[in-house]
Amino acid sequence: MIEYAIELHGVCKSYRFFELQNIALRLHRGTIMGLIGPNGAGKSTTIRILMGLVHQDRGEVRVLGHRMPDDQVAAKWDIGFASEDMRLYEPVTLGWHINFMKSIYASWDDAYAQVLLKRFGLNAEQKIKGLSHGQRVKAALLLVFARRPKLLVLDEPTTGLDPVARHEILRELMAVMAEEGRSVLFSSHNTQDVEQISDQITFIDRGRIIDSMDKEIYLDRWRRLRLEVPDGVALPSLPGVIGIQQTGRLAVAIANAFEPHLPNVYEDSGARVHAVENMTLEEIFVANVEHSREEVEA
Amino acid sequence: MKSNVILQVILKDWRQQRRMIVLSLLAGGIALAVLQMRGQTPLVLGTVFFFIAIMFCACLLPITNIVNERKKQTLAFLMSLPISSSRYGAAKLLSTFGMFVVPWLTLVAAALYMILFRHVLPNGVIPMMLILANLPFIGFCLITGTALVGESEGWGNAAVAVVNSSYWLAWYLLVSQVPSLSHNWTSPVAVWSPAVFKILGVEFAMILLILGTALYLQSRKRDFI
Numbered sequence: 001m002i003e004y005a006i007e008l009h010g011v012c013k014s015y016r017f018f019e020l021q022n023i024a025l026r027l028h029r030g031t032i033m034g035l036i037g038p039n040g041a042g043k044s045t046t047i048r049i050l051m052g053l054v055h056q057d058r059g060e061v062r063v064l065g066h067r068m069p070d071d072q073v074a075a076k077w078d079i080g081f082a083s084e085d086m087r088l089y090e091p092v093t094l095g096w097h098i099n100f101m102k103s104i105y106a107s108w109d110d111a112y113a114q115v116l117l118k119r120f121g122l123n124a125e126q127k128i129k130g131l132s133h134g135q136r137v138k139a140a141l142l143l144v145f146a147r148r149p150k151l152l153v154l155d156e157p158t159t160g161l162d163p164v165a166r167h168e169i170l171r172e173l174m175a176v177m178a179e180e181g182r183s184v185l186f187s188s189h190n191t192q193d194v195e196q197i198s199d200q201i202t203f204i205d206r207g208r209i210i211d212s213m214d215k216e217i218y219l220d221r222w223r224r225l226r227l228e229v230p231d232g233v234a235l236p237s238l239p240g241v242i243g244i245q246q247t248g249r250l251a252v253a254i255a256n257a258f259e260p261h262l263p264n265v266y267e268d269s270g271a272r273v274h275a276v277e278n279m280t281l282e283e284i285f286v287a288n289v290e291h292s293r294e295e296v297e298a
Numbered sequence: 299m300k301s302n303v304i305l306q307v308i309l310k311d312w313r314q315q316r317r318m319i320v321l322s323l324l325a326g327g328i329a330l331a332v333l334q335m336r337g338q339t340p341l342v343l344g345t346v347f348f349f350i351a352i353m354f355c356a357c358l359l360p361i362t363n364i365v366n367e368r369k370k371q372t373l374a375f376l377m378s379l380p381i382s383s384s385r386y387g388a389a390k391l392l393s394t395f396g397m398f399v400v401p402w403l404t405l406v407a408a409a410l411y412m413i414l415f416r417h418v419l420p421n422g423v424i425p426m427m428l429i430l431a432n433l434p435f436i437g438f439c440l441i442t443g444t445a446l447v448g449e450s451e452g453w454g455n456a457a458v459a460v461v462n463s464s465y466w467l468a469w470y471l472l473v474s475q476v477p478s479l480s481h482n483w484t485s486p487v488a489v490w491s492p493a494v495f496k497i498l499g500v501e502f503a504m505i506l507l508i509l510g511t512a513l514y515l516q517s518r519k520r521d522f523i
Contacts, residue, residue, distance in 0.1 A: 048393035048523060053377055054518040073380050074302075087371040089314070103306050104379060140375070 002065040005029050005151045005183035006050060006170040011059030020045050020207045023059065027183055027200070032173070034194030034215075035187040036285055037204035043187040044083070047155045047206065051081055051187070064151055077105075081142050085158035088128045091212035094139050095124035098146075105147045120168060129284060134165040136229035141169060145176055150174065157194050168198050190283040201281070203288050210292040214280070222284045223258040225266065226275040227251040231268035238262065242291045253280075254287050303381045304389040310489045311363055311393035312315050318358060319401055326405035332435035333418050341419075352431065353465070356438035357402050357458050364445040364455040374523055382500050387446055387516030391509065393467075398438050416447065422485030425494040429479070432501040437461035438503050441513030472497070 006027040013020040020042045037043045048054040050063055052072030059070040066075035088097055102108045111165075113280045117124060120138040122131075131139060137157060144152065152173075158166045174197055176182055188194050194201065196213070202212040211218075229235060230253050235244055240257035251271070255262060263273040279287070305388075329351055333344030358476045377386065409427060412418045444457035473480050476497065482489040 052382065053521075053523045069382075073382050076378070077381040079378075083374055084372055086374040086378070088375060089372055090370070092314070100310055104303055106409075144378075152366070176511065232339070296522075 003030065004062070005064055006033075007060075008046075008050075008061040009060045011046075011049060011061060012054045013049060013054065013056050016035070018045070018055075018207060020049075023209055025202060025209060025212065027185055029183050030177075030181050031185040031199040031203060032177060032186060033196055033200040034198035035185060035189075035202050035204060035271040036281075038190065038289065039118075041204045042207040044115060044155055045206055045207075047153055047185070047187060049084070050153060051076070053080070058102055059113075063169070068094050073105060078150040080144035080147055080152045082144045082152075082154050084159045086140055086184070088136065088140060088143075090129035091127065093125055093127050093164075094122060094131075094142075096144055097139070098124060098126075100240060101143050101147065105146050109148050111145050113142060113281065116142045116172070119172070134161050137161060137164065141172070144170060145172065150182060152186075154184065154186045154190055157186070158190060166193060170288055173197055175197060182269075191280070191285050195281040203285060205289045205292055206296070208296075209291070211288055218281070218284055219278065221255075221257050222264075222279045222287070223255045224277045224283070225263060227256065227266055227278070228255060228272040228274060230270060230272075235266065235271060238265060243286065243294075246269055254291075256288070256291070282290055301466055303379055304392070305386055307376065307379075307389040308393040309383065309428060311390070312397065315359065315363055315397050318355070318362065319397055320403040321513050322355040323404060324517070325354065326401065326408070330412055333412060335418060336418065348405065349430065349434065352402055352405060352434045353437070353462070355398055357441060358437065358443040359394055360397050360442040361454050361458070363397065364390050364442065364453050369451050373464070376432050377523060383516035383519050383522040384513075386522075387513060391442065391513060392447060394442050395509070396436075398442075402431070402435060402438075420484055420486055423483045423487045424488040425490060426479050426483045429434055429472060429494065429501065430443070430469065432498070432505075436501060436504050436508070437465070439508040439512075443508050446512050447515045466514065513520040 004026050006025060008023050008025040011020065011023040018040070023042075023046060025046070035043050037047070045054060049056050049061060050068065052075070055069050064074045066072070068075060088094075091131045098113060102110070105250065116122075120135075120142060122135060122139055122142065127138065141157060149285035158169055161169070170193060173184060173186070177184060179244055186194065186198065198215050200213070203213050203217055204221050227235070229246060230249065235246070235251060235253070240255050240259060240262065241253050242256045243251045244251055253266070263276055266273055326348055329344050329347035332340050332347065334340075335344075351419070367376065377383075381389070406428070409431075410424065413421060413424060413427070440461055441454065441457040445454040448454065448457070477492050478489070478491040478493045
């Protein structure tokens, strides 16, 4: 059995004004990975390389054990792909699309498609051009989910959706994951969505992977320390602390490898620790991106 | 069992474009009916509308079947299926080609029938009619190839403009520069001169060359979406 649903090693792709640099990524089977990055970070390019739609200049890509882009046809039988810029055929109905997918995929699950129609509040007889944006996204995801693919690759699927529609889609993603062995790569710049459903988080910025690990480890390792620094006291530079912002006597230290003894070290240096706070994924993401950019520029 | 995705894409295209095929056939049929009325005016009107019906099909089919797939962002949906860019290119070429050949062949066969059996025009016009009917065929191949390889509405429209403005030049050159064609079209029998065979041969070679080049370039693409 294949250990990884997705494996990328040393993947590079150059465009005139953008470069994807040495991308290395591994998605274990049966897990959900959130790929987070600002606009233009390289999320969609990475996903297109995974799908064989863009060929990498260098590096190796394997999806469900298939080498990409050469074996993309074999791989795509088991991949469900949906992207934010994907549109369905407007003049025809959702039912037409369902029949089209049924004619291709023997794995199509009609009963599940009916359940999803009801759950998403869709009507198979309705033409795509009559659907709202949210309904169109749900329709596209229905066509992906009801194929029962082994791997779901979703490029910003919740962009532009209202909170209720986003919740419905995330809930359905969780339900899909309840089936053993399914894997999901989910790209977004909405950290809330990713935080809700992901096991693994990968941050990407300016064409580089800046960090990738389990979500719980992220949340566990990142802390914000609120400090009071009396006059004459200089805060020490500590391993695991990636940045300190000081305004007068008040300072905020961001730790990306928090250890329980860290507050004591600050106390010993003469500072007072007012609070040690957990950080949200969004705060971790922003701090991580800023730190990475400072490192690159330095 | 895995289904043939190329076949399913072709069938999908046919279902989506069938209205245009029927419309072209209808327009060509009306043109031939006008031609049957006899007289100078119906002859001119019927002939012009006959070629317009074929040219309409040659221009619009590649745009609606290939360019619109990208313009309306349905290409990503299609490419999420188990199909590579080269297979997609083959499927699109086959479906568009088939959708054009059916009305083209039907209308040309109907025109031949009208000439041979209803005697609306002398048989001497047959070589000229076949040569002229091949011009929209070449134009169709050029627009299809450009639409497939060029990947944009701009390239598609440019190909349409070039093809449509070239018809009249080609017609003029054929009539003025190939005497064996223009001298024999009032003849009661079709005259198959070496010049006719040469022109037909060049036309078929161009069709094959354009389609082959488009398929080759499509298979070499590294970035598809």
